[in-house]
Amino acid sequence: MNLWLWNLAEALLMVGLAPLATAVVKRFKARLQNRRGPPLLQSYRDLAKLFAKQPVLAEHASWVFRTAPYVIFAATALAAAIVPVILVAMPLTAAADVIALVALLALARFFTALAAMDVGTAFGGMGASREMTFAALTEPAMLMSIFVLSIAAHSTNMTAMIDTVLNSGLSLRPSLAFALAALVLVAIAETGRIPVDNPATHLELTMVHEAMILEYSGRYLALIEWANQIKLLLFATLLLNLFFPWGMAQTADAVSLLIAAASWLGKLLVLFVLLALFETWMAKMRIFRVPEYLGLAFLLAILGMLSHYILEVGV
């Protein structure tokens, strides 16, 4: 029971800290570009403002358009609750494994795309078409790269996977390197960061995510924005905890939990600095280069799988 409560607390932590995480990335990016950047609490203020505003709907928006934000937010928040953040052994990881995690994110995306198609504007269709096309390539790449780990761990349960990495010591495995590279590429694409999509644009012909949510306003927009922020934190945590789980608490006592929380925050900061550096250094790709990029992620993941079989099985 205690563990369930702790799981709930971690989920709330993820959902609550998500806006801050996005603000931190923005801040790092701004500093790198010699700007001051918004204050760290600005994301919360934006959300509060949006929640308070009266939503404006398109004339022939249907119930799909109105329920989609709730489904998107619920699915993303549930996905965030599955990922172990501080404590390795979490009860919810047994309720839904990595495959379910990918599927929950896919559910959120499915409804985002449906909502985009709902009003019948060209922007919505364009965004949905592109998003689903890219997703068709990112999703298998993500599953494959995670499968490399789960085959090594003989489990698709995230707790078991993290345990395996924690206990196998610092043995360097080529398959894990491939899987990590693939998952990094996937995470960038899934969270809509540069070079795949630019989170800072509005009304550009190359936009993907923004094109889908163009018609949203008020609390609907707030929910979608928030879900998106959760997604960024979720992918960052997933990358860190699957491949660099050192420091995570294996027992639920106060000292190790504190250490784990501190190391999680530390690792997150490092990752976000890297992300900001990367986004400052790179330009956005042309839209039809993206499939090549995602194909690369898919190939890397399959290579990881093959190298696991060729080099590591039975060794």
Add this chain to the structure above:
Amino acid sequence: MTNISWALAAPLLALAASLAGILLHSTRDNQRRLVCSLLLLSALAACGAGMAGLLSHPDTAVLPIGLPWLPMHIRLDALAGFFLLVIGVLLGAVALYSVGNLRHLAEHRSLTPLYIFLPLFVAGMQGVTIADDAYTFMIFWELMSVASYFLVTFEHEQDANRKAGFLYLLMAHLGGLLILGGFAVLYAAGGSFEFGAMRAAALTPPWASLAFLLAVSGFGMKAGLIPLHAWLPEAHPAAPSNVSALMSGIMIKVAIFGFLRMVWDLIGLEHTAWWWGALVLAAGSSSAVGGVLLALQQHDLKRLLAYHSVENIGIIAIGLGLGMIFAHYHYPTLAALGLVAALYHTLNHALFKGLLFMGAGAVLQATHSCDMGRLGGLIRRMPRTAALFLIGCISISALPPFNGFVSEWLTFQAALMAPQLEGTLLSALIPFSAAMLALAGALAAACFVKVFGIVFQGMPRSRAAAEACEADGWMQLGMAIPAVLCLLLGVLPVWILPLIDVVPQSLIQAGLGKSAAGGWLWLTPIAPERASYSPLIVLVALLLAVGAFLVIHLRSGEKRRTAPWSCGHPHLNPRMQYTAVSFSQPLRRIFADLYQPQDKLQRSDHGHPLLVKKLRYQVHVQDQAWRHLYLPIKRFSEWLTRRVDWLHHRPIHGYLAFTFVTLLLLLGLLL
């Protein structure tokens, strides 16, 4: 009544329905009601018999009809029971749907042929599942094929339907011939047409392999495995919608049943060579990805759904192939996992594909068109159909908490057990097929966003779509049953799996057993520490989250409605929306090597290339199987016909000479 008489009641009731169709041809309303009620009763009998077959011991009977020395043997075992159940569940829903659907069809023409052949088709499918000798099996198999030919060509005024019907008949019979060949091999070994003798017969490896190859190509042709699928996307859309639902939902599953009966049961998995499973796995993977890629480029709703059947048969075949590979390497529990995943997907696909075809039928009836370029905005005119169709879309896209996700999850779990086969070539092949499965799932989601978005959302693209009417109560009821079952099967797999688990226990004497029963809450196919999934928790969490926010927000009511953002352009019109063609354009470009799209751009301008008067863009994606397989075969057979043409133009003594030479040759063979 014994179990077997329940199983017999199902096809008999269907035959009675066919008879009622003939006798009552003068009073259309009574004809429709009686045929549909008898079909519903037949469905209930099939469900009852199916449950009995799953829950109790095999039951056999010998019917004193048939050839003098060969009475008909029937048998109800777990495998037959499972497939009878699948048939019964969907048939019940379709029977209710037909009450409404056929009333509208009857306004335009006499439906007597439909009332005769639809029940015959159903009786054929039910009969195949309970057959216990090769003769009975083939009789019912051909009944199913021939009756469905008349359903495919029901609207025979249209040239395309006649062509589709001919192709279907041709391939159904070619498949039937191959299956007959398979039975011939088993007959030669067992010395009897009865399945019992065939099961007991010991086959030498080459003969077993031959029988397997004949079975996989014969049943694969009926199931629509790539590259034997060419008839499927032609025939399924041509039939009336309730028939398409049955053909896509259960007829191709009967082929899966035939494959299981022949390869897993009669030949027996103890004789498998390693490449059997690999072949099925490869065919399944290519069907899964090939089917969905082709589906993405279809703009006719029913044709698109038909291509998705190819995809889903591929997913089922992946499960079966995994099972066969594990069985070959003596991992019976894992083989059972592969089989259970395949059977679960069989049941799921019957439900959601039946639902989607019925939805397509409702759309067709309301708008008289299945061309996605002429639909749109139906969610406002047909809200209930739209909601039910959406459930089908989510289920087929393998998204939680619906049923498609559970069976794909189980298939993934089976594929992830590949490391057990240490150091074999196959263990590297299996993850590749898992990758194909993941790709197929993601592409299916893209395809169904397109389907729902173009057909039901946005603005209507034609007047017919703008003035569409909601389907009537019977049709809604027919669609609601599979929709509810999709959710239940997605949420309560733990209660369903023990039922399905009976099938591997009877076929390969191994099941998931206790490991599957990790309490009523947890789905743990192998062991709790390996993988677990609790759909109920996922559902409850989703509902809680959605509910909490709805409660918060229902209070703060007031929403303002205004025109959508149009970049300042004064009038948005329906033609500015994305279409089915433009939605799939990025994928067409990415997979251009596979599609080889042929596009044509016509433009006319006012004397300067920038002053465009009219633009017309056409793109055509052809199924590459036609170009690389079917057309060469067609050319070859035409060439062969021309070569032997001279034989046909002989005088009478020439023909007599041929007859004489043939007789001599045959005598020579006999002596």
